[in-house]
Amino acid sequence: EVMGEILGISEVARELEQKLGVRQVVIVPGDSDETFWVQRDIGRAAVTQLKARLAPDDNIIAVTGGTTMASVAAMMSPDKKERPMHFVPARGGLGETLELQANTVCSRMADRANADYHLLHIPDEVSQETFERMVEEPSIKNVLEMIRAARIVVHGIGEAETMAKRRRATPEHLRMIERHEAVAEAFGYYFNAEGEIVHRVKTVGIQLEELDNMDTVIAVAGGKSKAQAIAAYAKHTPNIILVTDEGAATELLTCY
Ligand code: BG6
Numbered sequence: 001e002v003m004g005e006i007l008g009i010s011e012v013a014r015e016l017e018q019k020l021g022v023r024q025v026v027i028v029p030g031d032s033d034e035t036f037w038v039q040r041d042i043g044r045a046a047v048t049q050l051k052a053r054l055a056p057d058d059n060i061i062a063v064t065g066g067t068t069m070a071s072v073a074a075m076m077s078p079d080k081k082e083r084p085m086h087f088v089p090a091r092g093g094l095g096e097t098l099e100l101q102a103n104t105v106c107s108r109m110a111d112r113a114n115a116d117y118h119l120l121h122i123p124d125e126v127s128q129e130t131f132e133r134m135v136e137e138p139s140i141k142n143v144l145e146m147i148r149a150a151r152i153v154v155h156g157i158g159e160a161e162t163m164a165k166r167r168r169a170t171p172e173h174l175r176m177i178e179r180h181e182a183v184a185e186a187f188g189y190y191f192n193a194e195g196e197i198v199h200r201v202k203t204v205g206i207q208l209e210e211l212d213n214m215d216t217v218i219a220v221a222g223g224k225s226k227a228q229a230i231a232a233y234a235k236h237t238p239n240i241i242l243v244t245d246e247g248a249a250t251e252l253l254t255c256y
Helices: 001-006 007-021 036-052 067-075 104-115 128-134 136-150 160-166 173-179 210-211 224-236 247-255
Strands: 026-028 059-063 084-088 152-156 182-186 188-191 197-200 216-220 239-246
Touching: 001 188, 007 026, 007 036, 007 224, 007 247, 026 036, 026 247, 036 152, 036 216, 036 239, 059 067, 059 104, 059 136, 059 239, 067 104, 067 216, 084 104, 104 136, 160 173, 160 182, 160 197, 173 197, 188 224, 224 239, 224 247, 239 247
Parallel strands: 026 239, 059 084, 059 152, 152 216, 216 239
Antiparallel strands: 182 188, 188 197
């Protein structure tokens, strides 16, 4: 472990905060690309960050899907101070398989936290007309209002191509991502290395601009392979608390 020899892990975190210009960086030892349980440690660290920022009275927490977020859910536990938490998915369907969808992560997280949750039931592929009618349905409208009231967001960051393929993007979409040199993805938005949005998946829920007004945005992503994606996303959204691992952090400090 190069990092352990030269700088302590918290010193590296401070350096990364400077370099990326983000609010805070939290680093767990190891590299989740290489060791499975490191992702669980990222999950545990994210839960700690989330609990440290809960308001005493009421908390609506919007979450995305993905394997890292599934690890956050797996490490969730009830709040000792019993502050009320309500979990909602951050956005509508993004083409993920069931296990990786925001709805799934949301309900698991709430179960483990002993909290309640509200899900968004909007299919990924409906006509514009159906879509417009669905968002007016009272049950869906209610959840959308809760999502709009969320003050805390916890989300993953992915590599653009990996994410597009995982969501079974069309060849045309894949070519577009390549042409625009997208390197990062976060809840349905694709970014180039400069942190500019090059594509967005149209869906309801939190739009990227709204992250600026959130009290707390916790971004969870680790593994050396995600360093470039993290760097690009941080350029666009510097108000994040980044929970990552040593693998990504070392690469970020040396290469980006
Ligand atoms: C998606 C999220 O579900 O998971 C994205 O909407 C994120 O924000 C992606 O980029 C990351 O997935 P993973 O499996 O790499 O944690």
